[in-house]
Amino acid sequence: MTTDVELAARVDSARPTSGYYRQPDGWITVSPITELEQIQYEKDGWERLRKYGRVEMTNAYAVNHPLEGLLMRGGAEELCLEQIIQSGFPLTPPLIPVCDRLLNQYHKRHDPECWEGAEPAYFPQLEGRDFRGYQCRFCATTPHPTQEARDQHEGVAHKDEKSGIRTGETLADSLATALKESGGVSVAPKAAPTPDSELQTRNPYACGICPESFTRAAELTKHIKKHQEPADEQEEEPVEELDTESATGTPA
Ligand SMILES: [Zn+2]
Ligand SMILES: [Zn+2]
Ligand SMILES: [Zn+2]
Structure with missing residues (x-):
């Protein structure tokens, strides 16, 4: 039998020690929220975003998905446009786990069922903007x-x-230089982005469990289910025709 005091102590020791701040340039960061740290950050002009609570940054997944807690709690609109773009969210919006549980010592990683029917985060800041990504030069x-x-x-x-x-x-310039210098070299084909190149983006939905990624949320959901199946029950999944049009959801 666990006493309330023991339980309280346990909960307290499990209390995550990081949280969200908005820096003076508008970017949101996850940093320690101990009293001393917070005072120091506030001196530097950081604003603690309390309503998004505490987050635990003790495993690789959490470190690679620092904004997940913010997004799970409806904080997508807190992000400035620059941070959204630099994070790659216009082309690869992160899926929001449906478990509604932030990662902590009791929920160290999301299970396959956390992704069951998960939807990508929506950023109202991108409404009406046409973002095509960064073309290889x-x-x-x-x-x-x-x-x-x-x-x-x-x-x-x-x-x-x-x-x-x-x-x-x-x-x-560099191609011209290369041609001039060598008197005609075989150069890489000129990038020819088609008008609908935005729709050809590959794999916006990355699995949080393995390195695979997919063009559609539904495919990712299906893939994630495989992680929970015992190896001997794994069935061959029919290879579906990729429907890239539904992948990015073109702004109307
Ligand atoms: Zn979860
Ligand atoms: Zn390239
Ligand atoms: Zn996977």
């Missing part, structure tokens, strides 16, 4: 949801070309 691959992802792709897939261009130089 060397090839015609699908635009990347973040600048960071684009840079990473370029660094890996176009290591040589990239090292050849100076900062700030455009693709056209």
Whole structure:
């Protein structure tokens, strides 16, 4: 039998020690909310966003999804446009777990059922905006949801070309230079974004359990169910035709 005092002590020791702040530039961050830290942050002009409660930042999933608690509690509209874009949310809006439970020591990770019928977060700030992502400056691959992802792709897939261009130089310039210098080299095909390139975005819905990602929320939901099935019961899923149109939900 657990006494109330024991229970209270246990709950208190389990109390997450991080929370949301708005920094002077408008970006929202997760940081420690101990009294001393908070005083220091407030001196720096940070505003504690109390209504989004406390969050635990002790595992990799939590660290990689720092805004999940805010979004679960309806805080999508707190984010400034720049943070939404830099986070890649226009093309890859995060799914909101349906369990309605923030991660803590009793719910360390979301289970497959937490994602059952989960919907992507909605950002009213993006209403009426046309965001196509970051196009690779060397090839015609699908635009990347973040600048960071684009840079990473370029660094890996176009290591040589990239090292050849100076900062700030455009693709056209670097291609022209390359052509001039070598007297005609085989260069990467010019990126030719089609008018509906926004709809060709791949895999906006990432699984929180493994590295896989999907074009539709429904596919992700189906995929996540597999994580809970014992290996011997796993059935072959029919490969469905990808319906990319429903993936991004074009703003009307
Ligand atoms: Zn959950
Ligand atoms: Zn590329
Ligand atoms: Zn998975």
